Amino acid sequence: MTARVLVVDDILPNVKLLEAKLAAEYYDVVTASNGQEALEKIEQDNPDIILLDVMMPGMDGFEVCRRVKNNPKTSHIPIIMVTALSESQDRVQGLEAGADDFLSKPVNETALFARVRSLVRLKMTVDEWHARESTANQLGVMDSNATVMEEPYEGAKILVVNELDYEINNITKALDKDYHTMETVNTGVEAIKLTKEQEFDLIVVSLNLDDEDALRLCSHFRSSDRTRSTPILVISEQEQIEHIAKALRIGVHDYIVRPIDGNELVARVRTQIRRKRFQEHLRMNYEISLSMALTDSLTGLYNRRYLEVHLNKTMDNMKLTSKNIGLMMLDIDHFKQVNDVHGHGVGDEVLVEFGRRLQESLRSFDLVARMGGEEFVVILTDVSEAREKRIAERLRKAIADTPFKCKAEGGELSITTSIGSAIIDETVATPHEALKIVDDCLYQAKDLGRNCIVLHGHGLLDATEIPPPEGKKEKIAS
Numbered sequence: 001m002t003a004r005v006l007v008v009d010d011i012l013p014n015v016k017l018l019e020a021k022l023a024a025e026y027y028d029v030v031t032a033s034n035g036q037e038a039l040e041k042i043e044q045d046n047p048d049i050i051l052l053d054v055m056m057p058g059m060d061g062f063e064v065c066r067r068v069k070n071n072p073k074t075s076h077i078p079i080i081m082v083t084a085l086s087e088s089q090d091r092v093q094g095l096e097a098g099a100d101d102f103l104s105k106p107v108n109e110t111a112l113f114a115r116v117r118s119l120v121r122l123k124m125t126v127d128e129w130h131a132r133e134s135t136a137n138q139l140g141v142m143d144s145n146a147t148v149m150e151e152p153y154e155g156a157k158i159l160v161v162n163e164l165d166y167e168i169n170n171i172t173k174a175l176d177k178d179y180h181t182m183e184t185v186n187t188g189v190e191a192i193k194l195t196k197e198q199e200f201d202l203i204v205v206s207l208n209l210d211d212e213d214a215l216r217l218c219s220h221f222r223s224s225d226r227t228r229s230t231p232i233l234v235i236s237e238q239e240q241i242e243h244i245a246k247a248l249r250i251g252v253h254d255y256i257v258r259p260i261d262g263n264e265l266v267a268r269v270r271t272q273i274r275r276k277r278f279q280e281h282l283r284m285n286y287e288i289s290l291s292m293a294l295t296d297s298l299t300g301l302y303n304r305r306y307l308e309v310h311l312n313k314t315m316d317n318m319k320l321t322s323k324n325i326g327l328m329m330l331d332i333d334h335f336k337q338v339n340d341v342h343g344h345g346v347g348d349e350v351l352v353e354f355g356r357r358l359q360e361s362l363r364s365f366d367l368v369a370r371m372g373g374e375e376f377v378v379i380l381t382d383v384s385e386a387r388e389k390r391i392a393e394r395l396r397k398a399i400a401d402t403p404f405k406c407k408a409e410g411g412e413l414s415i416t417t418s419i420g421s422a423i424i425d426e427t428v429a430t431p432h433e434a435l436k437i438v439d440d441c442l443y444q445a446k447d448l449g450r451n452c453i454v455l456h457g458h459g460l461l462d463a464t465e466i467p468p469p470e471g472k473k474e475k476i477a478s
Contacts, residue, residue, distance in 0.1 A: 003048035003120040004028040008038040008064070009082075010056045018051060018082070018107070025113060035059030039067060042074055048120050054083040054094065062097045069098030075147035076126045076278070078119035082107055088261045095267035098149050101254070114245035122253065122275070129282035151277040153178060153270040156201035160184045161191045161217070162235070163210055167260065171204065174262035175269060188217040195227050202272050203227065207236040207243055215247060222251040229279070231272040235260065296370040298348055299355035307369035307377055311431040314379060318426065325424040326380030326388040329438040330358070330395065333416045333450040335374035342408040349406040350415060354399065361398045362391070375442075377435070385423050385455075386467040392421045392453045393466045400451055418445035422456035 005027045007018045012033070019029045030045045032038040034056055042050070050068070054061035061081055068074045078100045083090070091102040101115050158175065162168050163186045172182050183198070185191050188209065195203075203221060207214045218234065221227040231253040236244050238257045247255065253275075254268050294306040302310070311327075318325055332338075332354055339347040351374065358368045358376060367379040380391060396419055403412040420441030424434045441454040448454065453461040 002026055002028065003116070004030060004045060005116065006030045006032065006038065006041055006045065006047035006050045008032045008035070008050065008056075008061070009053040010034055011053075014053070014105075021109060021112070022116075027116075035061070035064040038064055042068060042077070047077060048123055049116055050077060050079045051082050051116075052079055052099070054081055054085055054090070062093060065094065065097040065099050069149045070147060072147050075149060076123060078123055080112075080115060080119070082112075088264055092261075092263045092267045095264070095271055098271075100271060108241060110241055110245050114248040118248040118251075118253070121251075126279060126282065129279060129286060146278065146281055148274050148278045151274040151281065153273040153277075155179050155181075156269075156273045157181045157199065158183070158202045158204060158269070159191060159194060159198075159200045160204045161188065161209070161214075162186070162204070162206040163208075164206070167206070167235070170260060170262065171265065174260075174265050178266065178270070180269075188212050188214070188220075191217065192220065195221070195224070195230075200227070200230055201276055202269060203230055203232045204269075205232060205234050207234050207240060207247065215243070215250065218247060218252050219250050229276070231276050233268060233272060296355075299352050299370050301355045301359070301376070302367060302369040304369065304371050307367070307371065307379075308431055310367055310369075311379060311434065314381065315424065315428070315431060315434065318424070321382075322426070323382040324384075325434075326378075326383035326391065327422050327424050327434055327438050328378040328380075328388075328392060328395070329371070329420045329435070329442045330376045330378065330417050331442055331446065332374040333418055333446075338413065338415075342406075342413070346406050346408045346413070350404055350413065353404050353406070354415065354417070357398045358395060361394055377438075383423070388421060388423055389453075389455065389461060389466055392419050392455070392461065393463070395419065396451070396453060416451035418442055418450045419453040420445055420456075421453055421461075 005022050007015055007029060009015045010033050015031050015033070019031060022029050030041055030047060032041045035058055038052070052061045052064060061083065065079050065081070068077060068079060079098065080101045080103055081094045081099045082103050082105065084105045086104045094102045100119055103112060103115065158180050160168055160171055160182060162184070168184050172184070175182065183194055185194060205214055205218055214234070218232055221230065221232060233254045233256065234244070234247050234252050236255055236257055244255050253272055256265055256268055294303060295301065296303045314325055332350065335347065338350055355368065355370060355376065358378065362368065362378065365381065369377045371377050380388065383391070396417060399415055399417045404415050405412050420438040422437045422441060428434050428437065437456050441456050445452050445454040448460055455461050
């Protein structure tokens with residue numbers, strides 16, 4: 001895994017040493033000798049990770065870290081503070097400024113490379129969500145300027161897997177200040193059972209479980225669908241650096257060494273909770289953006305953009321399965337008159353109710369889309385001509401038989417629909433051709449007096465031609 005690493009240190013030999021070590025592992029290295037230069041390099045070179053010294057003249061590393069983490073464009077870039085400072089309060093200050101880890105000089109190579117690989121991997125995940133969100137935002141739906149540090153860290157649900165009761169008590173006492181809900185277990189078996197029943201925001205695992213392989217347990221969490229995206233923090237002894245490195249390689253997010261400092265634990269837990277919620281924020285923004293880009297804001301139905309993609313895929317699948325598609329285009333009769341006489345507010349009410357009735361009259365896997373204006377399209381998979389006729393008549397009656405309640409004078413309006421219908425088989429080459437067929441049928445239905453159905457290749461569908469239901473009772477599924 002290659003990545004661009006920014007090394008920031010005012011002492012040239014320190015820079016050269018880290019640069020040589022990283023280049024030997026095929027990392028692309030960029031360097032800066034002070035805080036201001038570091039901020040400029042971040043803007044210019046877009047690093048994947050930053051190795052940041054704390055003690056620098058002018059702007060120190062803590063301030064650089066805060067500025068990076070408070071900038072929406074850079075807040076997701078991981079920062080490892082590499083410094084001679086080794087006191088617990090220094091680590092806590094760095095973590096509270098937004099640093100992802102704190103390594104003491106002289107740097108242990110095993111710890112450094114394991115941490116760099118782990119954090120670069122996590123950044124790539126966030127980058128992917130940023131890219132998806134950006135793509136959706138280009139559709140003009142929404143924009144997000146959230147940062148990791150703005151995410152709340154309180155009230156998380158945490159699972160602790162540890163056999164040492166006194167350590168569990170210390171962990172619980174330290175984390176109580178952030179109002180977390182804690183579940184504690186002594187074995188991996190109990191932990192796996194709980195994760196199948198509940199969702200957690202963080203899992204804390206001791207690497208020293210008796211008679212159990214804690215790394216195997218962490219690997220299980222990483223491979224399980226339920227816990228794949230749940231951050232894991234491991235507790236280890238100082239001398240277990242190889243175990244820590246292996247844990248980071250298999251996907252563990254962070255670690256803390258014994259004896260556990262309560263303030264450092266709180267800071268590391270907050271970092272993991274913020275990062276998880278930030279990723280959820282990006283994913284939610286993406287899903288909302290995508291949904292808004294592909295659905296009609298008024299009716300909640302799919303829009304024309306989604307319809308065309310879906311119809312194309314459905315027709316491709318039809319060629320593989322040889323199962324015909326039922327396609328209908330529906331138009332609300334005299335809709336312009338509704339708007340002109342009763343106003344666009346009433347017109348919107350009619351559109352919403354029209355879409356709702358179509359959905360309620362179809363199977364859950366059939367698609368209803370609003371083409372625009374008062375035109376709607378229905379796609380039915382695997383239907384015969386007889387069934388298509390029955391469904392078309394069912395939709396016509398669902399609209400015409402019951403007045404639409406709305407804010408028009410009298411509280412309701414009688415609405416009807418004209419329907420162009422067709423069975424689409426392998427002789428129809430493209431979605432555009434398929435839509436043209438039902439569009440032509442729709443206009444024939446309007447010319448023939450509206451509130452009727454024209455079936456392609458058949459003409460006007462008379463009520464006496466509707467085939468009887470299959471079996472004793474026809475349900476919507478038919």
